[in-house]
Amino acid sequence: MDAPTTLAFALMGLLHQAPASGYDLRKFFISSPMKSFSDSPGAIYPALRRLEKREFIRSQVQDRAGLRRRRLFRLTAAGQAELKRWAALGVTRNDVISHMEELTLRFAFMDQVLGRESSASFLRSLVSELTAYVPTLRAYLDAMGEDVPLSGKFALESGILQYETTLQWARKSLAVYERKK
Amino acid sequence: MDAPTTLAFALMGLLHQAPASGYDLRKFFISSPMKSFSDSPGAIYPALRRLEKREFIRSQVQDRAGLRRRRLFRLTAAGQAELKRWAALGVTRNDVISHMEELTLRFAFMDQVLGRESSASFLRSLVSELTAYVPTLRAYLDAMGEDVPLSGKFALESGILQYETTLQWARKSLAVYERKK
DNA sequence: AGGTTCATGTAACCCGTTACATGATTTC
DNA sequence: GAAATCATGTAACGGGTTACATGAACCT
Numbered sequence: 001m002d003a004p005t006t007l008a009f010a011l012m013g014l015l016h017q018a019p020a021s022g023y024d025l026r027k028f029f030i031s032s033p034m035k036s037f038s039d040s041p042g043a044i045y046p047a048l049r050r051l052e053k054r055e056f057i058r059s060q061v062q063d064r065a066g067l068r069r070r071r072l073f074r075l076t077a078a079g080q081a082e083l084k085r086w087a088a089l090g091v092t093r094n095d096v097i098s099h100m101e102e103l104t105l106r107f108a109f110m111d112q113v114l115g116r117e118s119s120a121s122f123l124r125s126l127v128s129e130l131t132a133y134v135p136t137l138r139a140y141l142d143a144m145g146e147d148v149p150l151s152g153k154f155a156l157e158s159g160i161l162q163y164e165t166t167l168q169w170a171r172k173s174l175a176v177y178e179r180k181k
Numbered sequence: 182m183d184a185p186t187t188l189a190f191a192l193m194g195l196l197h198q199a200p201a202s203g204y205d206l207r208k209f210f211i212s213s214p215m216k217s218f219s220d221s222p223g224a225i226y227p228a229l230r231r232l233e234k235r236e237f238i239r240s241q242v243q244d245r246a247g248l249r250r251r252r253l254f255r256l257t258a259a260g261q262a263e264l265k266r267w268a269a270l271g272v273t274r275n276d277v278i279s280h281m282e283e284l285t286l287r288f289a290f291m292d293q294v295l296g297r298e299s300s301a302s303f304l305r306s307l308v309s310e311l312t313a314y315v316p317t318l319r320a321y322l323d324a325m326g327e328d329v330p331l332s333g334k335f336a337l338e339s340g341i342l343q344y345e346t347t348l349q350w351a352r353k354s355l356a357v358y359e360r361k362k
Numbered sequence: 363a364g365g366t367t368c369a370t371g372t373a374a375c376c377c378g379t380t381a382c383a384t385g386a387t388t389t390c
Numbered sequence: 391g392a393a394a395t396c397a398t399g400t401a402a403c404g405g406g407t408t409a410c411a412t413g414a415a416c417c418t
Contacts, residue, residue, distance in 0.1 A: 022370065070368085152289045154354045165343055165346040166339060173338075186378090204396065219379090222398070223378075249387065249396055249397060
């Protein structure tokens with residue numbers, strides 16, 4: 001049985017905060033900066049059903065007087081455990097290269113799911129991974145020959161700048177966590 | 182007939198620069214910062230065959246004396262046209278929200294595929310789209326209540342900072358293009 | 363009566379991931 | 391002769407995208 005998808009974890013993370021219907025969840029995605037995780041019913045409803053089949057969430061139909069009936073989902077204990085397992089995963093090089101969005105999502109829920117100490121240590125891992133990775137990108141950029149077109153170099157530079165921004169952000173945020181302790 | 186995938190355009194963009202085998206392309210992905218577009222043969226070889234079926238690329242088997250035989254791919258005229266069509270697409274809000282990586286890829290090839298003036302006008306579009314979008318994110322962050330956990334706010338802030346970095350990068354790069362004119 | 367929002371789905375299609383498979387050639 | 395690299399594939403699986411479909415309730 002392989003792990004749920006990023007979208008599924010996004011759903012579980014939201015259900016961890018409060019029970020909700022598929023429609024609620026979709027509305028939240030659309031109206032929030034989490035739109036990038038899909039706003040389409042063809043993704044959300046099947047994902048919810050899969051999660052229910054695996055008993056990470058449970059649902060009950062609500063017949064509210066005068067209102068439309070809707071199916072309300074809530075996270076189960078098993079779902080919470082799965083969410084914790086996911087949130088506690090380490091920060092790998094591969095995550096940084098190919099799954100930065102998922103890392104950010106994990107972090108977004110971390111305070112609630114695992115507590116602030118975990119968030120701080122997540123940031124420490126991220127800082128150390130980025131500190132190691134960014135120079136290799138810089139080296140690659142510096143090694144690019146004259147034949148590489150300007151837009152190619154600029155494109156790489158934009159990626160590097162984004163990583164450097166993330167690194168600075170992580171250090172600053174970490175400092176906030178450490179001050180609060 | 183729908184458009185090729187991002188990976189397919191990455192392959193076409195590389196083939197635009199020089200003919201190459203599947204193995205070459207894969208090696209390049211692995212050894213360059215473009216690793217995020219997939220490094221797996223199970224994605225690359227089928228993608229190449231699909232492109233060939235649509236006649237965007239053409240291949241011939243090379244029997245090199247003493248060396249292993251390999252299949253060399255090159256871009257066709259139709260492929261170049263398709264690459265140009267893709268590169269010339271506008272910058273939409275949705276691109277900025279959900280397909281930033283593809284935008285960067287388009288830009289990376291743009292100097293060669295469409296010329297520097299196109300790169301400059303791409304950057305202008307990007308600047309205008311980001312200038313409009315970033316404040317809505319800021320507003321969302323500012324409107325977040327006390328109940329939202331710290332890591333949630335920080336996560337959003339990291340996204341905003343990345344967009345702001347990209348905006349500054351775009352402005353600076355645009356200035357370089359305009360100085361060169 | 364008609365349009366909009368609420369609310370939940372289904373089905374076809376495509377493609378990326380993962381894992382496996384094969385054989386030739388170079389290297390030690 | 392064994393291991394690593396070159397080089398190209400195939401097959402199962404899962405899930406996201408797009409588009410379509412349905413019906414209730416609310417608003418005007």
